[in-house]
Amino acid sequence: MSPRSILRNTVDVSIKALRLPLDTTNRLLGRRGLEVDAAEATVRETAGQAIGDEQLRVDGARRRVATQTRADAQRLRDAARTVATQAEQRADTAKQEAAATREQADKDAQTRKRDAAARAQERRQKAAKEERRRKSIAEQAAAERRDAADAKAKRTRLKALDDTAQALDKRDEALVAEEEANRLKAAAGSAKAARKSS
Helix, strand or coil: CCHHHHHHHHHHHHHHHHHHHHHHHHHHHCCCCHHHHHHHHHHHHHHHHHHCCHHHHHHHHHHHHHHHHHHHHHHHHHHHHHHHHHHHHHHHHHHHHHHHHHHHHHHHHHHHHHHCCCHHHHHHHHHHHHHHHHHHHHHHHHHHHHHHHHHHHHHHHHHHHHHHHHHHHHHHHHHHHHHHHHHHHHHHHHHHHHHHHC
16 A cells, blocks of 8 residues: 555545534534535645645545535525515515405495495496406406416426435435445555565
8 A cells, every 4th residue: 555545545534533523413403514525625635735646636626516516506495495485475465465455445446336326327336346356356367377487487496406406416425435436446455465465
């Protein structure tokens, strides 16, 4: 086993030992632990540069990019949730205002009907009220169609973000598997070298 491999393995074991309590805490608190991943990537990259181990430096750089991608995806998911929440709040406010407007319109129409002296005027008022009601129903239907389209678009965006997050998680798993395979290969090479030398 070369001195560089020994140093690489030492860095790897040290990082895993330092990560264990942090990862456990993050799992218990339900956090993703992106800060720990970023710190590990930086340590690997820096250690690779310090000891002249290109493999360790490249691994650190690859982990840094993957962590940044996961952080960006999380920010996008958070932003999408914020937009969805704000849209729901605006829709609720608009519905409340529309209900208040309709209630006031009904009261006004009743007052006009009571105050009307002639039947002709009363008929005109009823016709106007009916026209407003049809218009309100048409506007409400249009608003509901817009709200449904907005909700569908938001669901589509959230699904795309979730798909991206899943792809990133699979890539992380592949990186971990690759790292483990490299470690096992190095260990097998070391064992073979030890057998040859003895």
